[in-house]
Amino acid sequence: MTDLQETTENEEIDQTKIWHKTACVLCSANCGLEVRIDDREITRVRGNKAHVASAGYTCEKGLRVNHYQNNTSRLTMPLKRIEDGSYIEVDWDTAIQEISNGLKEIAEKYGSDKIFYYGGGGQGNHLGGAHSTATRQAYGITRKSNALAQEKTGEAWVEGQMFGTHTHGGFHDAEVAIFLGKNPWHSHGFDQARRVLKEISNDNNRSLIVIDPRRTESADLADYWLQVKPGTDAFLLAALGAIIVNEKMTDDAWLAENAIGVEEIKTVFRDVSIDDFAKRSGVTLDQLRAVADRIVQAESVSTYEDLGIEMGPHSTLVSFLHRAISILTGNYGKQGALGPHTSIAPLFNYSAAGREPEDPVTGGRIISGLVPCNEIADGFLSDHPERSRALFIESGNPVHSLAESDKFRQAMRKAELTVVIDVVHTETTEQADWILPASSQYEKAEATFFSANFPENTFHLRQAILEPLEGTLSEPEIHSRLVQASGVLDNVDLVPLREAASEGLDAFAGAFMSAAMENPAVSEYGAVVLYETLGKSLPKGKEGAAVLWFSCQMAAQKYPDQIRAAGYEGEGAGLGNNLFKAIINNEDGVIFTRHEYADAFDFLTTPEQKINLHIPEMHEAISQLDAAPAKYTSKDFPFVLSAGERRSFSANTIVRDPEWRKKDKEGALRIHPNDALTLGVENGGRVRITTHGGEAVAVAEINETVQPGYVSLPNGYGLSYSPAGGDSEVVGVAPNQLTSTVWRDSIAGTPWHKHVPARLEAVPR
Numbered sequence: 001m002t003d004l005q006e007t008t009e010n011e012e013i014d015q016t017k018i019w020h021k022t023a024c025v026l027c028s029a030n031c032g033l034e035v036r037i038d039d040r041e042i043t044r045v046r047g048n049k050a051h052v053a054s055a056g057y058t059c060e061k062g063l064r065v066n067h068y069q070n071n072t073s074r075l076t077m078p079l080k081r082i083e084d085g086s087y088i089e090v091d092w093d094t095a096i097q098e099i100s101n102g103l104k105e106i107a108e109k110y111g112s113d114k115i116f117y118y119g120g121g122g123q124g125n126h127l128g129g130a131h132s133t134a135t136r137q138a139y140g141i142t143r144k145s146n147a148l149a150q151e152k153t154g155e156a157w158v159e160g161q162m163f164g165t166h167t168h169g170g171f172h173d174a175e176v177a178i179f180l181g182k183n184p185w186h187s188h189g190f191d192q193a194r195r196v197l198k199e200i201s202n203d204n205n206r207s208l209i210v211i212d213p214r215r216t217e218s219a220d221l222a223d224y225w226l227q228v229k230p231g232t233d234a235f236l237l238a239a240l241g242a243i244i245v246n247e248k249m250t251d252d253a254w255l256a257e258n259a260i261g262v263e264e265i266k267t268v269f270r271d272v273s274i275d276d277f278a279k280r281s282g283v284t285l286d287q288l289r290a291v292a293d294r295i296v297q298a299e300s301v302s303t304y305e306d307l308g309i310e311m312g313p314h315s316t317l318v319s320f321l322h323r324a325i326s327i328l329t330g331n332y333g334k335q336g337a338l339g340p341h342t343s344i345a346p347l348f349n350y351s352a353a354g355r356e357p358e359d360p361v362t363g364g365r366i367i368s369g370l371v372p373c374n375e376i377a378d379g380f381l382s383d384h385p386e387r388s389r390a391l392f393i394e395s396g397n398p399v400h401s402l403a404e405s406d407k408f409r410q411a412m413r414k415a416e417l418t419v420v421i422d423v424v425h426t427e428t429t430e431q432a433d434w435i436l437p438a439s440s441q442y443e444k445a446e447a448t449f450f451s452a453n454f455p456e457n458t459f460h461l462r463q464a465i466l467e468p469l470e471g472t473l474s475e476p477e478i479h480s481r482l483v484q485a486s487g488v489l490d491n492v493d494l495v496p497l498r499e500a501a502s503e504g505l506d507a508f509a510g511a512f513m514s515a516a517m518e519n520p521a522v523s524e525y526g527a528v529v530l531y532e533t534l535g536k537s538l539p540k541g542k543e544g545a546a547v548l549w550f551s552c553q554m555a556a557q558k559y560p561d562q563i564r565a566a567g568y569e570g571e572g573a574g575l576g577n578n579l580f581k582a583i584i585n586n587e588d589g590v591i592f593t594r595h596e597y598a599d600a601f602d603f604l605t606t607p608e609q610k611i612n613l614h615i616p617e618m619h620e621a622i623s624q625l626d627a628a629p630a631k632y633t634s635k636d637f638p639f640v641l642s643a644g645e646r647r648s649f650s651a652n653t654i655v656r657d658p659e660w661r662k663k664d665k666e667g668a669l670r671i672h673p674n675d676a677l678t679l680g681v682e683n684g685g686r687v688r689i690t691t692h693g694g695e696a697v698a699v700a701e702i703n704e705t706v707q708p709g710y711v712s713l714p715n716g717y718g719l720s721y722s723p724a725g726g727d728s729e730v731v732g733v734a735p736n737q738l739t740s741t742v743w744r745d746s747i748a749g750t751p752w753h754k755h756v757p758a759r760l761e762a763v764p765r
Contacts (some may be wrong), residue, residue, distance in 0.1 A: 025124025075437030100400030112140025119396030128475025154748035160353020164605030169302025180411030183306020195498035251330030261614025300336025372749025460589030464541030667717035667732035
């Protein structure tokens with residue numbers, strides 16, 4: 001902590017010259033940082049060369065984290081909405097008790113399953129969500145969702161049936177790296193992304209393949225850039241797969257040993273209209289054949305899909321198609337190819353893949369327990385007797401980040417109780433009945449569960465580098481108070497566990513296991529029990545990391561040999577304890593498992609423990625592509641808008657101060673010169689964008705990287721912010737003022753943020 005630094009015998013240390021180790025919280029890469037602090041200002045930032053994953057790498061965004069930490073939107077006291085719509089400050093005890101009473105009243109009146117939980121963490125904070133499990137258990141909350149359900153659930157649905165686990169590419173070693181609807185130059189997605197892109201681009205023996213409608217920074221480095229027409233990725237990949245099958249490029253010997261459903265998927269690909277699909281995609285047959293040849297000649301191929309296809313037509317099918325191509329060419333479980341990975345805490349549960357329950361109100365598939373984001377508002381606004389009645393939001397801004405913002409506002413106002421936990425005032429807190437102020441991500445220990453490396457995987461627990469802002473609490477503390485207010489821990493004696501924790505981890509492990517066997521509440525509300533017992537024995541600021549002790553114990557049971565191979569000693573609980581100690585004490589992060597590539601097949605939980613290519617719903621979807629439209633534009637809406645492009649200074653909604661951006665201050669609409677000429681739009685002029693979901697006015701940037709008929713807006717703009725703490729200002733366009741919940745994937749219900757039919761008009765000066 002910055003106020004606890006020791007001094008030497010002869011002189012006082014200049015606090016402003018100390019480098020504190022932490023991490024960037026602006027994207028899922030979470031690159032390690034070192035920062036200097038003066039009072040509460042982060043004055044200097046550099047990459048942490050000792051960081052276990054990023055090794056000193058950072059991009060321009062990470063250097064601006066002070067704009068996240070210090071801004072005028074911080075919340076400092078619990079707020080309660082009163083009848084006139086304004087807010088009053090209340091003390092924490094009152095807020096916790098009234099919220100607890102409100103949740104109980106909803107449960108008694110309608111059933112606890114009518115309480116909906118959204119969120120649980122952003123790009124840099126997952127420990128709060130880990131503690132929310134106890135709160136949800138205490139109040140019987142079963143309906144839930146988060147941003148993954150507008151991005152990754154289609155992918156999870158495919159991976160659950162194909163592998164039974166999550167997979168990730170080995171891009172640092174891949175001979176061929178393929179990116180679909182992804183621009184790693186800005187969106188990262190793996191460690192040291194720009195370094196890796198440059199290495200591949202500069203190596204004559206390796207190839208970079210980018211499939212994207214726009215000539216992105218990554219496409220500029222590519223050996224093969226396939227400028228697919230917006231929304232036609234499924235046609236392109238189906239044609240590519242058909243070429244590989246029809247020209248007998250598949251690795252049949254490998255497939256016979258490692259996959260099932262091979263002949264079924266080959267039969268489907270043989271019926272694909274290759275010429276027609278290539279024309280629909282806008283990519284020539286020669287380009288597709290060249291890419292097919294490069295894939296089959298390579299020793300290793302890794303693919304990465306991202307929001308460009310996950311938020312567009314046929315997104316779940318695309319998730320299947322590129323993985324099917326990888327498997328048909330033998331690219332799994334070897335260096336540089338697709339592989340599984342370990343987890344301190346997994347983000348998805350694949351146990352019900354392909355057998356998901358349906359939401360009782362909307363009928364949508366609940367993949368990995370998550371209600372599709374495009375259906376949450378409908379679940380409140382419906383007259384269905386099973387509709388949701390209360391909404392609990394944590395570390396999320398769904399009013400801004402989910403489709404059709406105004407619809408979500410209506411849903412929040414219809415709910416009988418809404419609670420939001422956040423660090424700052426947001427578009428979502430503006431609609432809440434209760435607002436609970438959380439300490440920032442640099443004022444408490446934090447971590448994420450994104451790491452997906454193989455054969456070695458890493459984990460980094462960040463220490464607190466600042467004292468919590470007065471009036472705020474960490475999410476673990478908030479959840480602890482809510483759980484205790486519910487009364488479910490009234491019969492749990494925490495004193496013996498605290499005493500055992502003070503004696504050391506070995507004593508605590510035995511005491512915790514015994515207590516859990518004697519009283520089920522100890523494990524049912526385990527995150528809070530750990531926080532209130534083991535957490536009190538951890539260094540100041542790291543109390544919320546106690547929940548990781550149980551995660552380490554689970555990892556030690558699941559991967560004992562691989563944890564020992566990573567350098568940890570012990571058996572059973574002792575092994576888990578040693579891993580936990582390493583995580584708690586290492587500011588640079590740790591390698592927590594070390595596998596061999598051959599172990600990749602041990603992760604498969606599919607029939608016969610082989611890769612499963614027989615997913616009938618996907619086979620049918622490929623067959624139905626013949627009759628599917630190649631475009632969704634019309635005379636009234638002739639353009640395709642990509643709403644939420646990643647750029648140099650976009651970071652979801654976590655940085656609200658627009659002054660953090662060194663360029664693209666207003667978040668320009670990128671438009672092709674030919675379209676600008678036709679519309680009479682000048683560079684820097686104003687353009688009115690109209691969609692099925694709404695309209696907005698943006699500044700124009702005439703840009704040749706987009707193709708005619710295709711325009712893009714960045715994510716993270718259109719946030720309300722008051723530079724001086726007075727009336728709020730809005731800079732740029734909020735993308736979800738233009739999107740619609742109607743446009744969604746037929747399987748996963750994920751939105752079409754990156755494929756919005758739109759009309760453009762020049763706004764006279």
